[in-house]
Amino acid sequence: MAERGAHLTAASVYEDRPSIFEVVAQDSLMSAVRPALQHVAKVLAESNPGRYGFLWRWFDEIYALLDLQLQQHYLSTCSASFSENFYGLKRVVLRRRRGSELQGGPVTAGLSRRRHWKSLCLLVLVPYLRTKLEKLIARLREEDDYSIHPPSSSWKRFYKAFLAAYPFANLAWEGWFLAQQLSYILGKARHHSPLLRLAGVQLVRLTTEDVRALEEKASAAIRGCSQPAGSLKQQAQSALQKFLGALAFSLSTGLSVGVFFLQFLEWWYSSENQESIKSLTALPTPPPPVHLDHGADSPLLPRLKSVCPLCRKVRTNDTALATSGFVFCYRCAYGYVRHHQRCPITGYATELQHLVKLYAPEK
Incomplete structure (x- = not known):
């Protein structure tokens, strides 16, 4: 029995296969970053609505663009998403040939063009669409509860059926992920997430050769920046690549340094902790805004x-x-x-x- 359960705490049959704890931790990393950044945007919008109000109104789109740039950078340079690279993992393409598994090239070679774009869409587009769908469902339920903008008779059945079917669709979606994780724990599946299966890749640990190749690539990029470019077109392309690379590097470095602080913010502003904070920091009612202090x-x-x-x-x-x-x-x-x-x-x-x-x- 102990031998059968050894895969729960160590790597599985495959030496480079990450444990369930590693893959779940990297999944939860980005989900912890988003609420913290959303709270920062809310604080800025409340402090100065005229200047920072757009950060709150367009937070989903701004976050999706930043996430797109970040994931594009890491998929191109490290063959992994930001969170996967943070935990020392990479994406490889596995092909079956007479029962054997052949991995792709080195980590610096990147994924194939097809799997690169599939991975990028599943990493960025799917979470964005799900967030917008959840907000749409919440708004439709609010309108339905208070009879605001009631649907016409021709659309009423579809309107009601859509609201009634969403909880079951969401349950099926979450159950799909849970079943995939259980199969991964039991060694019956190579992917802990259906999204990885749809992308046609698998997560494995970085090897010593991969780490050395990444360091050599970073050194070569630094040396290339000091060399002058040729034509004007090449200079423009080089400047654009440097700007996008610097932007992605700044985002990744900032997230890497502040990831634990962001997780602390998520706990600090959780509903359970807020109840104790409110009881300890009860303050009197603040005065009205200055521009409204004009009486009648x-x-x-x-x-x-x-x-x-x-x-x-x-x-x-x-x-x-x-x-x-x-x-x-x-x-x-x-x-x-x-x-x-x-x-x-x-x-x-x-x-x-x-x-x-x-x-x-x-x-």
């Missing part, structure tokens, strides 16, 4: 407290924004926050989850 003469606020600042009518279905405390009609607040992601009065970064409905006591 402020053009942004109506004279009557029962009037919505957006539609300038008596409020219906009172709703407050948790980020600023101002009260609006629910439809007004929902529509504005959905399109602008900020408070219409203060400009603070705001999401739909910050809408708080107010219930007046019955008289």
